[in-house]
Amino acid sequence: MRAARQCLLCRRELPSPRDVDQGILDDDHRGHGGAVPRVHAATGNAVPPAPDFSQGDDHPVVNVTWDEADAYCRWAGGRLPTEAEWEYAARGGKEGLIFPWGDTVSHEQANYGKEECCGGLVSGRDRWVGTAPVGSFDPDGFGLYDMAGNAWEWCADWHDDEYYGRSPAADPQGPSSGQLRVLRGGSWYYWPVKLRASFRGKSVPSLRSAGFGFRCLRDASLDAFSLFPLTHEQALSCREVADE
Ligand SMILES: [Ca+2]
Numbered sequence: 001m002r003a004a005r006q007c008l009l010c011r012r013e014l015p016s017p018r019d020v021d022q023g024i025l026d027d028d029h030r031g032h033g034g035a036v037p038r039v040h041a042a043t044g045n046a047v048p049p050a051p052d053f054s055q056g057d058d059h060p061v062v063n064v065t066w067d068e069a070d071a072y073c074r075w076a077g078g079r080l081p082t083e084a085e086w087e088y089a090a091r092g093g094k095e096g097l098i099f100p101w102g103d104t105v106s107h108e109q110a111n112y113g114k115e116e117c118c119g120g121l122v123s124g125r126d127r128w129v130g131t132a133p134v135g136s137f138d139p140d141g142f143g144l145y146d147m148a149g150n151a152w153e154w155c156a157d158w159h160d161d162e163y164y165g166r167s168p169a170a171d172p173q174g175p176s177s178g179q180l181r182v183l184r185g186g187s188w189y190y191w192p193v194k195l196r197a198s199f200r201g202k203s204v205p206s207l208r209s210a211g212f213g214f215r216c217l218r219d220a221s222l223d224a225f226s227l228f229p230l231t232h233e234q235a236l237s238c239r240e241v242a243d244e
């Protein structure tokens with residue numbers, strides 16, 4: 001019943017039932033010390049500023065703009081995922097759940113903030129006010145870490161609240177133009193509702209935030225980059241939760 005209520009509240013979020021192209025989400029987004037120089041190399045821009053909290057090399061890179069994230073992924077031989085691809089990956093093959101692991105959330109499962117706006121919070125297994133080292137919590141059903149929480153993740157799409165009411169049934173690519181880019185997954189700074197698999201965040205693409213990171217998707221045809229291969233047998237649809 002809780003899942004159904006969630007669906008009714010959030011109908012504009014659901015891209016389902018949709019198919020997305022098979023692909024791989026690469027976890028090579030980690031490390032303010034490792035990835036940041038490569039973001040610099042990929043874009044020619046100045047090195048993104050460090051956040052005002054401590055980050056080790058195994059933390060997700062943050063403070064990157066959408067253009068920098070996009071440029072980095074292309075430079076690395078991949079691309080940013082569409083938000084439909086991101087959501088498919090976040091659900092880890094477990095359709096109809098509010099969060100990647102189930103219908104409830106706790107600080108045992110992800111790094112996020114206070115129960116209500118705003119700011120980081122330490123509780124239980126979540127020992128971080130800012131970002132946590134990548135992979136500090138259990139992965140989702142596809143073996144992907146930190147899809148929910150830690151850092152928001154830029155997606156390829158322009159944002160449009162009404163898009164899923166008119167989008168193609170297969171592999172939606174987002175609107176052709178817009179003012180805002182999509183972010184998914186919530187972050188260390190935000191309250192848990194933003195960690196829902198279907199929650200659609202958005203921002204102007206030029207904004208740098210200590211909560212904004214990204215990860216790259218490398219297409220399955222690029223076998224050399226297939227860190228988390230999805231098989232043809234895996235269901236690729238995002239099934240809509242029944243209205244009950
Ligand atoms: Ca936290």
Ligand SMILES: [Ca+2]
Binds near residue numbers: 149151
């Ligand atoms: Ca994340």
